[in-house]
Amino acid sequence: MSERNIEPSHHPRAQEATKLDALLQAVRVGWNDVAAGRYTDVEDAQLEDFIDQLGQQASRRKWDD
Template identity: 60%
Template sequence: MLSDQQQHLVETLVQSGRYQNASEVLRDGLRLIEERERLEAAKLKALKQAARQAWTDVSAGRYADVGDDQLEDFVGQIGHRAAQLAKAAS
């Protein structure tokens, strides 16, 4: 069941001519959810692969110490690389 706000949004989208009916609105919404789920799964897969590679590198002595003052930037760079890998995988 849709809330009043959601029902109003569906009606507004149909009245705008963007969609023929409420079913089209809901199908498009479901497609967006499916796409988001697929992207999240790809990101998780990339992060797991990166973690496995990281442990392999640490075990082999291939790592660098990161100071506390550099940690936030370092983690941001890792996240950016993971996002790139996820995008490339999709």
């Protein structure tokens, strides 16, 4: 019989719980930013350009660090 690497059933659930906790924390941070006025209102027609600019800024920061 061949051996298989079988994870305990609780392991995937623990990973899901960790991901969910991180997502909920990000949501809290996001809503706190909105409540404090830390956001940029973007028109639908400008959304793609805005996202491209964010990507460019993120790339520059990554290489500047």
